Amino acid sequence: MLNDAVTFYETWPATMTGVKAAAPDLGRAFGPFFQTLMRDGALSARHKELIAVGIAVATRCEPCIYAHVEKAIKQGATPAEVLESAGVAVMMGGGPAYTYTPVVVAALHHFEQAVPPPDAA
Numbered sequence: 083m084l085n086d087a088v089t090f091y092e093t094w095p096a097t098m099t100g101v102k103a104a105a106p107d108l109g110r111a112f113g114p115f116f117q118t119l120m121r122d123g124a125l126s127a128r129h130k131e132l133i134a135v136g137i138a139v140a141t142r143c144e145p146c147i148y149a150h151v152e153k154a155i156k157q158g159a160t161p162a163e164v165l166e167s168a169g170v171a172v173m174m175g176g177g178p179a180y181t182y183t184p185v186v187v188a189a190l191h192h193f194e195q196a197v198p199p200p201d202a203a
Contacts, residue, residue: 086188087148087188087189087191087192088192090144090145090148090189091148091152091192094145094148094149120134120153126157127157128154128157128158128159131150131153131154131157131159132154132159132163132164132167133167134146134150134153134154135147135150135151135154135164135167135168135171135186136167136168136170136171136174137171138150138171139167139168139171139172139175139179139182139183139185139186140171140174140175140179142175142178142179142181142182144182144185147182147185147186147189148185148189151164151186151189151190151193152189152193154167155190155193161190164186164190165183165186165187165190168182168183168186169183
């Protein structure tokens with residue numbers, strides 16, 4: 083696990099630019115799909131991002147955790163809501179999902195929310 087939010091957020095845009103250059107059809111297909119599904123609908127975009135955080139933790143997808151914590155915060159989610167979403171994922175995914183909650187905390191800490199860094203406990 084990376085557990086280094088600064089490095090992730092500094093390098094991810096360039097990483098994804100490289101992917102889009104290597105597989106442009108993939109980027110052209112995924113972008114509109116994502117944008118359509120993640121906008122306000124019967125569920126708010128904030129709630130959808132909180133669901134995505136939970137799924138990211140449950141599937142142990144570190145880049146997904148960082149991306150969706152950022153998007154959830156930008157949609158107005160509180161650190162408590164993000165952590166509760168992660169908690170539901172742990173309840174469903176058990177120990178393997180629990181080991182990814184430090185990534186959630188690192189991402190929240192990166193955005194200077196009122197959550198101590200993972201190693202401060």
